[in-house]
Amino acid sequence: MADAPSGGGRGGFGSRGSGRGGRGGRGRGRGRGRGRGKEDQKEWVPVTKLGRLVRDGKIRTLEEIYLYSLPIKEFEIIDFFLGPSLRDEVLKIMPVQKQTRAGQRTRFKAFVAIGDHNGHIGLGVKCSKEVATAIRGAIILAKLSVVPVRRGYWGNKIGKPHTVPCKVTGKCGSVSVRLIPAPRGTGIVSAPVPKKLLMMAGIEDCYTSARGSTGTLGNFAKATYAAIAKTYAYLTPDLWKEMQLGKTPYQEYANFLAETNKGISGRQIEV
Amino acid sequence: MEEAAQADDVDLGFVEESDSYLLTNTYFPSKVGGRPAWLDLENLPDPEELRCASCNEPCIFLCQMYASLDDPDTFHRSIYVFMCKKPACCQVNRSDNFVVFRSQLPRKNRFYSFEPPQEDEAKAETAHFCPLCIVCGCKGPFQCPKCKSTFYCGPEHQRLDWKSGHRDKCGMGKASPLFPEYEIVLEAEKSSRTQEVSDDEEQENRQLAEYQKLVDAGKVGEFKDVPEAELLKFTQEEDETFSNFQKIVAREPEQILRYCRKGQPLLISSTNIPQPDTIPKCPMCGDERVFEFQIMPQLLNYLREDGLALDWGTLVIYTCVNSCEVDNQYVREYIHKQDIVTTNQ
Numbered sequence: 192m193a194d195a196p197s198g199g200g201r202g203g204f205g206s207r208g209s210g211r212g213g214r215g216g217r218g219r220g221r222g223r224g225r226g227r228g229k230e231d232q233k234e235w236v237p238v239t240k241l242g243r244l245v246r247d248g249k250i251r252t253l254e255e256i257y258l259y260s261l262p263i264k265e266f267e268i269i270d271f272f273l274g275p276s277l278r279d280e281v282l283k284i285m286p287v288q289k290q291t292r293a294g295q296r297t298r299f300k301a302f303v304a305i306g307d308h309n310g311h312i313g314l315g316v317k318c319s320k321e322v323a324t325a326i327r328g329a330i331i332l333a334k335l336s337v338v339p340v341r342r343g344y345w346g347n348k349i350g351k352p353h354t355v356p357c358k359v360t361g362k363c364g365s366v367s368v369r370l371i372p373a374p375r376g377t378g379i380v381s382a383p384v385p386k387k388l389l390m391m392a393g394i395e396d397c398y399t400s401a402r403g404s405t406g407t408l409g410n411f412a413k414a415t416y417a418a419i420a421k422t423y424a425y426l427t428p429d430l431w432k433e434m435q436l437g438k439t440p441y442q443e444y445a446n447f448l449a450e451t452n453k454g455i456s457g458r459q460i461e462v
Numbered sequence: 463m464e465e466a467a468q469a470d471d472v473d474l475g476f477v478e479e480s481d482s483y484l485l486t487n488t489y490f491p492s493k494v495g496g497r498p499a500w501l502d503l504e505n506l507p508d509p510e511e512l513r514c515a516s517c518n519e520p521c522i523f524l525c526q527m528y529a530s531l532d533d534p535d536t537f538h539r540s541i542y543v544f545m546c547k548k549p550a551c552c553q554v555n556r557s558d559n560f561v562v563f564r565s566q567l568p569r570k571n572r573f574y575s576f577e578p579p580q581e582d583e584a585k586a587e588t589a590h591f592c593p594l595c596i597v598c599g600c601k602g603p604f605q606c607p608k609c610k611s612t613f614y615c616g617p618e619h620q621r622l623d624w625k626s627g628h629r630d631k632c633g634m635g636k637a638s639p640l641f642p643e644y645e646i647v648l649e650a651e652k653s654s655r656t657q658e659v660s661d662d663e664e665q666e667n668r669q670l671a672e673y674q675k676l677v678d679a680g681k682v683g684e685f686k687d688v689p690e691a692e693l694l695k696f697t698q699e700e701d702e703t704f705s706n707f708q709k710i711v712a713r714e715p716e717q718i719l720r721y722c723r724k725g726q727p728l729l730i731s732s733t734n735i736p737q738p739d740t741i742p743k744c745p746m747c748g749d750e751r752v753f754e755f756q757i758m759p760q761l762l763n764y765l766r767e768d769g770l771a772l773d774w775g776t777l778v779i780y781t782c783v784n785s786c787e788v789d790n791q792y793v794r795e796y797i798h799k800q801d802i803v804t805t806n807q
Contacts, residue, residue, distance in 0.1 A: 236715040238708070238730075238759045239802055240773045264704055264802065283683040283693060286673060297666055299673060302683065302693050316697045321669055322676065336698040383685065384693060 235267045245271055253311070257339050257423075266334040269313075273337070276307040279330050282314075282387065284322060301325035305333040306391030313337035314388065340392040341422035345372040353395040361418030366403035370418045373398045472651040475527075475719025475755075477764050480645035488579050490538060494525040494718070494761065496643030501540040501565040503573045507792045514546030515558040521546045522639055525646065527755060529721065530566075536785050538574070539566040541754065541795065543779070547639075549771030555734045557799040562779055563792040597623050608632050641765050646719060703732040704802070711758070718761040724783075727756045729800065730775040736798040744782035744793075751780035751796055759802075775802040 237243045242265045244250050253272040256263060263269065269277075282302040289296045299322045306312040315333030319325035343356025354372040361368050373396040379386045381399040389397060477494055485491045487499040500506055512521050521544035530539045544561040546552075551559035570576060595602035595615035602613030604620060609632045614620040624632075676682050685693065707730045711717065720728060729735060741751050757777040765772070778798040787793070 233712075233715050236760045236763060238711070243763060264701070265708075281681070281683045283685040283688065283690075284673070284676065285682075285686070285690065286670070297670060299669065300690070302685065302697075314693070314697050316694065317700075320666070322672055332698070332700055383688060387685070 235265075237265060237267070239264050241265075242268055253337075254339060263335055263337075266331045269334040269337050273307055273311060276309065277305050277311075277334070278307065278391070279303050279305040279333065280391065281326060281329075284325070287318060299325045301329040303329035303333045304388060304391055305330065305337065306388075306393070308391060308393045310340050310342065310393055311337050312340055312388050312392035339423060340389075340394065342394055343372065345374045345396070354397055355394065355422055357422075359418045359421040361421060364403070366401060368418050369400040369402075370422075371398040371400060372396075471722065472725065473648045473721040474651050474714055474717040475646045475648050475721065476714075476716055477644040477718055477761070478647050480643075482643065484581065485643060485645055488574070489581070490528045490540070490579075492526060492528045492646040492648070494644045494646060495641030495765070496523070497640065498523045498526055498542055498544075499540075501538055502567055502790055502792065505790050505792065507563055511563075511792075511794075512544055512561055514548070514551050514561075516551040516553075517546060517548055517559075519546060519548070521559070521561055522641065524560075524641065525719075525757065525761075527646065527719070527721070529723070529754065531723075531785055533785070535568050535787065536566045537569040538571070539564070539785065541779065541781065542792075543757070543777070543797065547767065547772050552771045552773065554801045555799060557777070557797050560777070560797045560799065562795040562797045564781055564785070564795050565792050566785060566787060567790075595619055606632060641767075644764060648719075648721065651720075652713065701732070703729055711760075716760060718758050718764070719755060720758065721755040723754050723781075724752045727753050727776070727778045730759070731800055731802055733803050734800050736778055736780075736800070741780050741798070742796055744784070744786060746788050746793060747782060747784055747786040749783050749786070752783045754779050754781045754795075773801070775800045 235242075235246065237246050241250075241256065241261055241263065245268045250256065253269070256268075280303065282304050284299055284301045286297050287300050289298070298318050298320050300316060300318045301322070302314065302316050303326060304312070304314045313333040313336040315329040315331065315336060317325050317328030317332055319328055341356055342352035343354060344352055345354050353375055355370045357372065359370050361370075373380070375396055377396040377398065379389050379394065379397045379399075381389065381397065385399075475492070480493075482496075485493045485496065485499060487501065487503070490501075491499055493499065509520065513519060514521050524543045524545045526540055526542045528538075528540050530537055542563045542565070544563075546559040548559070553559075567573070593602045593605070593613035594600065596612050597619035598615060600615045602615050604614045604616065606612040606614070606620065606628070612623070612628060612632075614623065673682075707728060710728055727736070738750075743750055756779065757774075759774060759776065762772065762774070776799075778800065780796045780798065782793065782795065
């Protein structure tokens, strides 16, 4: 096995040897409560570059991250922007069994949807030996998969947006699903899973129209999802005004800092 | 999900602010940033060897680890990591801008005393309490207005110091390319095995009972009859390697280093895994290199680097299995950089 690095006194006087008796006691104690029972919130130490940018407050909204399609790997990022408004809901818990030599092993699979009823929705699935662990893990994965949903009006622009902004179609296999704006009070006319997701995202009214072999449930669901994703891809008249091509958060700050810091990290401004 | 098998005796490194005098080579420190505390004081690596492979400019000291082994020849042993932080040199999944050196000495050598160094607490305390004049060592209530890091007892000594060289050195601190200096403190990682429930079957029965209770209470979700496949179409693929990394790191989120000689590194991504055939053999003795320690991305939070190019997923350092030595030279070792894949699949 490894050469027992914490063996006292064996070889060396440094931090891992015993020559630092006085130090050992002081070790990591300064300014941190150690050995206190299980503290609820350990402060988040980001691991990814995006996490560091978010924690330093260099990114103002979640939408900036979506705009540049940067993958989110740390759920604390979503918590940072949407934290208190997110509601999670367990959609399904099911036992799954695996055959082993010693019989059957049962694990639990949990599906959790998370949304803030205001334009963001995510769905996560986790399998684990314990029910509670599966639910916790699924919530984290749901947060990582949060996507924005654009809402618009059916007719008069009174009150808050309540439906899809325009007719959008998603296609998968032979199935094409069309989401159509609906007047207030219609509710969501759709299959159960996308209906739930649309509701949690904050869409109140929507017609759907499907064509193709909708019996293939997988394709049907994927097509609906594709249609929802297109709500932000559709160029509506109010977006016709030309917008300056923006820089990714990484580039935006690299330029700013290269200008203010003279000579440290070299002027590498990409065009 | 099963936990990945990890060697049990991993040492975790954490950064701590420390007095500068304790980070000098007399005390055989493990440290981050500042200047390197060389072990073998005579045969230092040439400046040519410390140049970045991409841009050929000098590399900056990142960290060093005091890691002695059981052999009498390796009573003192330090590993030094240097890097070039220019954005153009920091390429994804390439470690050209890093240089790693290893140095070792027997206990009886001509640089250091045979006995462990004594920390001179008394000396430290007095300097701490109030700043001293850099010229005469008396109480220094005045400070240089420009750099604010040099103290004087009065205008006379300030003028004297300015004339005799501070004028050139003043403000150097801000323009210094070095990383901020910290000490690395090691602690053993708590083994996860002890926290696992030992009796699997009993636990499983308990969980099944709990599940049954939920079914009876109607709490298994409104989609309990919807087939799993339909729900799965709306979910993202889970990055399992990264999830496992996060799970293990979550026990001690502030760790910046994991030491486990001859163990297995904790991977952060499933791409660019160091394979045994990509790790070059030791140029001195021809034997293979083994994993020694890895630097975690949390260290980047402490380096206070404003530039955004400096990034890594994990830096894995491999050293010669024999810890061989030739003529008291500093031996080059191999470093592998694994980045977190940032493009959307």
